[in-house]
Amino acid sequence: FTVISIRCCTFILFFYSFIFSSFKGVYISNLVVLFQWEVTQRTLNGSQFYTYSVCNVGEREQDNWLRTTFIQRRPAASRVFVELQFIVRDCNSFDATSLTCKETFNLFTSESDADVGTTFRKGQFKKVATIAPDEITSKNELRINTETRVVENLSRKGFYLAFQDIGACVALLSTRVYYKTCPATVKSLASFPETVAGGENQALREVSGVCVDNAVSEKLPRIYCTVDGEWVVPVGQCQCKPGYEEVKDACQECQPGFFKAVASGDKCELCPANTQRLSSGVLFCPCMDGFYRAPTDPSTGPCSGLPSAPRDLVATTTQLSAGKLLLTWSPPEDTGGRIDITYSIECQRCEGIVCQPCGEKIRYEPASTGLTDTKVSVSELDAHLNYTFIVEAHSGVSLFASQATILYPVSSDPPKITTMRVVERTSTSLSLSWDVSPRPRVPNTQVRPIRYELTFRKKDDNLDMTTYIVLILEKNSVQINDLAPGTAYLFRVQALSSDGSPGGSSIEEQFETSSEVIFGAAVGGAAMLFVVVVILFLRRRKRNSNSRQGPEDTYFSSSEQLKPLKTYVDPHTYEDPNVAVLKFATEIHPSHITKQKVIGAGEFGEVYRGILKVPARKEVAVAIKTLKPGYTEKQRQDFLSEASIMGQFSHQNIIRLEGVVTKFKHAMIVTEYMENGALDRYLKDHDGEFPSFQLVGMLRGIAAGMKYLSDMSYVHRDLAARNILVNNTLECKVSDFGLSRVLEDNPEGTYTTSGGKIPIRWTAPEAIAYRKFTSASDVWSFGIVMWEVMAFGERPYWDMSNHEVMKAINEAFRLPAPMDCPSTVYQLMLQCWLQDRSKRPRFGDIVNLLDKLLRSPDSLKTIADFDPRISIRLPSTSGSDGSPFRSVSEWLESIKMSQYSENFTCAGVVTMDHVLQMKNEDIKNIGVRLPGHLKRIAYSILGLKDQTSTLSVFAV
Structure with missing residues (x-):
């Protein structure tokens, strides 16, 4: 210390150095002592130490100073702590002549960019605090006091500390000067450097981190350093790259035989079956020789082999004369380890030694490809031909087919009629033709001509009195005359065998003669008239719809759903807030309001239950918020701004604004009266009285109200059970719309507002970290409300402090399931509490899910795991x-x-x-x-x- 007595001449002496320690900081300075404050060696508890003391209580006008040497400051350390250990003697222990005795001394500081040496100017020092002892030392007992003071807003290269004595008997034992830092750390694979803690004007200092080696992050990881030197609220996290896994705050390569395909927090996985396990740090394990992955198989899945050929292929004739047979086979002996085995049939038609594809005329039942069953029916086969059938087994990894083949000879029956068609049509005649299947050519034999038998009748004839007409034809076409106009006929044609008897398969078709010209014209005219009428009707309907849905409509249709056209307007954007109140709220004359009873107290004044009786309207019970006397104009505007917000909403699950009183001395906000009050208190008073189905119904109402607000682009920011009101029918309504203004006006509003602490335990982590609120942050808060409701008003996170809550959430802790909470409801809570806000459900999704649960009460019977x-x-x-x-x-x-x-x-x-x-x-x-x-x-x-x-x- 440099010791200076202003009353005497200035003497300077560098005598002794204090030993300094550091607390989350570094050593800052040594101290030098001199004159007036005496250096004394003392023994305490067997240890010797030095004190710096002054005790001139018998002399008047004491002004003794003790100053440190120059203390260099680390640039980021704008806030330092001065911890003093000292002894002050009781003035009552001196005789009555010591009239100037004091029991306090003063701490001063002075900043400088350079060491001024022994120069001392009292006017350059600024008082930090008056130091007073908690315990005073008497003659018989030594009392050591410890006091810590903070020196704020340091900005120059260094500073001095000085102690002023004005008449006390004081001994200074030790002085410790330090600053606080958040130590270098690794959190979620992100490395953060040592950071000097901020001051009161910067309660949280944001620090950016760097991912450790072989780790990546989509967003730059950040964390906050508190004034107490503790890290809180990490934002973003790093994940090990593909081929690496987390091991003790580092990313290490996957061991041989293990892999990891994507950047994530997961561990490396064991290589799947039939894969190679060669090197370390692989993204996937390649297939062994002879094994493959299908194009749709994930690269992380096992590999499969090719299926072997189908076995035991058998052809069974079912209707030989009709050209039908049944193919059956057994599955492959080796499926290659896959279950997606399918079969396909290939047919070849052989004439002599020449084979060619059968073509599209062959019919397969159920199909010729993609078969999962081991049988298929084949029909429409021609006589006198040999067929070869190949059955192929396929799987997802089939590079070529495994085949089974069978040769099928067909008997020499007459050829088959394949198609029949109308060539020409009149009102009294039909010209028909048909095709037949090709016939095999046998060497050295004569091909006989084919004859056909054609049978036809009127379709409408009574079967008991039907007249059939049979024609034997030498060619595959015919013209039939003398038919009735506009009449349907059924025709059947069949090839005849060599002996003249019908053989092979036949085909039956229905054809109709044309109607008379006049009738056809009448029908055509009627059809045209009908089309014109339909078009005019549709145009008129569209015109009426457009006239009903103008630009001032409340709702419009979209591809997703009906959404409000109306969008929330912030009343604070109005230059004159009174204009916003008049625009969005109805003015009520105070004579129409009757106050009955005080039911609560708000930020601005008391809340009453009362009656609203407007002429020509039925009287209704209301809640009346009042503005306490002595308010400022700003308080009045803040008070009425909530009415400007509420007046924009109209939904059964949003508290309804009846009106305001603004044109008289006592301003009031009048809302509908909710008989059962706040939801959290109501649930506590009825703990265990409601089944889960009824609680989910309450949650559905809250979610519907929040969906309405979200669709209007309004963010509530203070959603909690205490801000949900309940009426006598247990209908829940969202209330309390005052926090939006506070958060927008106050940049520190994340932690404190004019109304008290922001509810950290209801607030989403990104809203705490960035002070950015969205509907997704309201969804997080809704999850907390769900927990409160299912726990019958229990306090979220119980008695944990806000700091403990933030730390726990960051470490992935989530509130456990309340007692008797349905599993589906708790799973929805967890979805609302996802760290990534983009993955949380929207309020529309929440309403749909709760509706589904209410329609299926059995879905609420499965209870989530519960640890009391x-x-x-x-x-x-x-x-x-x-x-x-x-x-x-x-x-x-x-x-x-x-x-x-x-x-x-x-x-x-x-x-x-x-x-x-x-x-x-x-x-x-x-x-x-x-x-x-x-x-x-x-x-x-x-x-x-x-x-x-x-x-x-x-x-x-």
């Missing part, structure tokens, strides 16, 4: 301080069931040993009837027993 010691934060055998519960009432209070203390006492359950012996029937017998309360107490006892058993094991 985690899910309802029940203590085990001890209280919050770790000691065993001293009484039954203390235990009941810890699980919020203290209303049953008298029941336990009357039943003689007065010790924790008695509690441990209770069963479910015992709990019912002492008067616990509500299912939720019964389960809470039972689960707590279960937790007590489990913990007692664990403690016993450790004791052994």
Whole structure:
């Protein structure tokens, strides 16, 4: 220290150096001592140390100074801590002549860009604090005090500290000057450098990180350094590259025989079957020789071999005369390890030694390709020909087909009639022709001409009185005359065998003669008239639709769904906020409002229950928000801005604004009255009384309201059960629209607002980190509301601090399932809490899913896994301080069931040993009837027993 006495001449002496320590920082300075403050060697607890003391209590006008040497400052350290250990003697221990005795001294600081040496100017120092002891030293007992003060907003290259004594008897034992840093760390495979903690004006200092070797990230990883030197709220994470896995904050190559295909946080996987396991760090394992992957197979899947040929191919004749047969076979002996085996049939027609494809006329039942069954029926085969059938087995990896072949000879029956058609049509005649299948040419034989038998009749004839006409023809065409106009006839043609008897297959077709000219013209005219009428009707309907749906319509149609055309307008964009109020809210005369009872208190004043009686309208119960006296104009505008917001909404699940009072002295906001109040309090008061189906119905209403707000591009930002109101029909409505203004006006609004702390435990992590709110962040909050509802108003994250909540969420902790929560509902909660906001469901999706659950109540019967010691934060055998519960009432209070203390006492359950012996029937017998309360107490006892058993094991 440099010691200066302003009352005397200035003497300078560098005498002794203090030893300094650092706390999350570095050594900053040594201290030098001189005159007036005396250097004294003392012994305390067997150790010797030096003190710097002054004790001129008998002299008047004391002004003694003790100054440090120049302390160089690290550029980023704008905030340092000064920790002092000192002793102050009690003034009452001196005689009455010591009238100037003080019991405090002062701490000063002065900044400089260079060491000024021994130069000292009192006017250059700025007071930091007055140092007062917590304990004063008497004659008989030594009391050491420790005080820490903060020096803020340092900006120059260094500074001095100075201590001023104005008449105290004080001894300075040690001075420790330090700053705080967040240490270098690796989190989520991102490396962050050591960072000096910010000051009060920068509560969180954002720091960018770098992915460790062989790790990548879509977004630059960031983290925040708090003023206490702790890392919080990491944003973004790195993932090991393909071929690497995370091992102790580093990315290492996959070992031989393992692979990893994409950048992710997953571990390397074992190479699948039939793959090569050669090197390390591979993205996928290649197939072994003779094994393949199908084009649709993932590169990470196993490899498959080719299927062998089908076995035991057999042709069975079913209707030989009709050219039909049945092919059957057995599956391949070796499928190559695949299950996607299919079969195809190839047919070749042979005449002598020449074979060619059978063509499209051969029919297969059910098909000729893509068969999954081992049989197929083949028909429409010609006589006198040899056929070869090839059955091929296919799979996803078939590079060539495995075949089975069979030769099928067909008997020499008459050829088959393949097609029949109309060549010419009149009102009284039909000209027909037909095709036949080709006939084999046998060497040295004469081909006989084919004759045909044609049979026809009127379609409408009674079968009992039908007249058939039969014609024997030498060629494959005929003209039939003398037919009735506009009449349908059925024709059957069949080839005759060599002996003149019908043989082979026949074909039957229906043809109709044309109608008379006049009738045809009439029908055509009627058809044209009908078309014209339909066109005129459609045009008129479209014109009417367009006239109804103008630019001022509330809704319009899109390919997805009906969405509101109306978009939320921020009232703060108006230059005069009063204009926004008049635009979006109805003015009410105060004489129409009757206040009845105070039901709460808001940020701006009391909230009343009352009656609104407007002329020509039925009186209705309302809630009346008032503005407390003594308000400023800004407070009045802030108060009415919520009405400007509410007035834009019209939905059954949004609290309805009845109107405002602005033109009179006492401003008021009048809304519909919700008889059951806030949802969280209502659920706590009715714990366990509602089934899951009814709770899901409440959630559906909240989600519908939030979907409406989201469709209007409005972000609520403070969605919580306390801001949901419940009416007498248990309909839930979203309320409290004041937070939007606060967050937009206050850049620090993520943590504090004029109304108190922002609810960290309801807020999405990206909203905390960036102060950016979207409908996706509202979806996160809705997930928390779902948890509150299913837990009957339990506080999210229980008694954890906000800091603990942020840290836990960042480490992927999510609230566990509440007691008796359906699994489907809890899975929806987890979807709402996805770290990546783009993957969270939209409110429209949430409404659809909840509707589906309500339509299928059985889907709510499967209950999610539940751990009572985690899910309802029940203590085990001890209280919050770790000691065993001293009484039954203390235990009941810890699980919020203290209303049953008298029941336990009357039943003689007065010790924790008695509690441990209770069963479910015992709990019912002492008067616990509500299912939720019964389960809470039972689960707590279960937790007590489990913990007692664990403690016993450790004791052994």
